[in-house]
Amino acid sequence: MKIKNLLLSTLVLLLSANLTSAQSMGEPKVQFSKVVNKSADEMWKTVRKLDQVHKYSSAIAKVDWSGNMGVGGERICHTPDGKGFFKEKIVAYDESSRSFSYSVLEGAPVKGMTNFMQVVDLGYGKCILVWWSNYDEFMKNPQMTEEQFQAFMLSSIEEMTDKMAKDS
Numbered sequence: 001m002k003i004k005n006l007l008l009s010t011l012v013l014l015l016s017a018n019l020t021s022a023q024s025m026g027e028p029k030v031q032f033s034k035v036v037n038k039s040a041d042e043m044w045k046t047v048r049k050l051d052q053v054h055k056y057s058s059a060i061a062k063v064d065w066s067g068n069m070g071v072g073g074e075r076i077c078h079t080p081d082g083k084g085f086f087k088e089k090i091v092a093y094d095e096s097s098r099s100f101s102y103s104v105l106e107g108a109p110v111k112g113m114t115n116f117m118q119v120v121d122l123g124y125g126k127c128i129l130v131w132w133s134n135y136d137e138f139m140k141n142p143q144m145t146e147e148q149f150q151a152f153m154l155s156s157i158e159e160m161t162d163k164m165a166k167d168s
Helices: 002-017 019-025 040-047 050-055 146-167
Strands: 030-036 062-066 074-078 085-094 099-106 113-123 126-134
Touching: 030 146, 040 113, 040 126, 040 146, 050 062, 050 074, 050 146, 126 146
Parallel strands: none
Antiparallel strands: 030 126, 062 074, 074 085, 085 099, 099 113, 113 126
């Protein structure tokens, strides 16, 4: 019961602390959170390696990084078939809150996409990874529906979370 109350208290603090981020993103189209059996510091050491996302996602084969390893840095994430890519730019980065946001500039079937990720300390060697994604408009295409895109996002986020936890 104590752990459940601790989790609820932490989530309330997280939501209130990030109200500004949530408001600037609007209502998230994709939301994900998962408790991880690692300390927040351990998990953040892995999550913060912005140029190594290819190690944690089967949808990304390699990453080309340019610029700062924080705000203003950009990465191009290449797909395994070599035909696709995602161009992303880091728009916020905060070591103290273990969080960052990035905009997807090209490669996704959406316009105006921003993603927010944060690692929150739960104590007792646990943390919770929280992810919000929002975009202005889904671009209709023959490859997938908006619901399929959102399902792909959730599946990818869960895969990355699990692999980052193992690597932490």
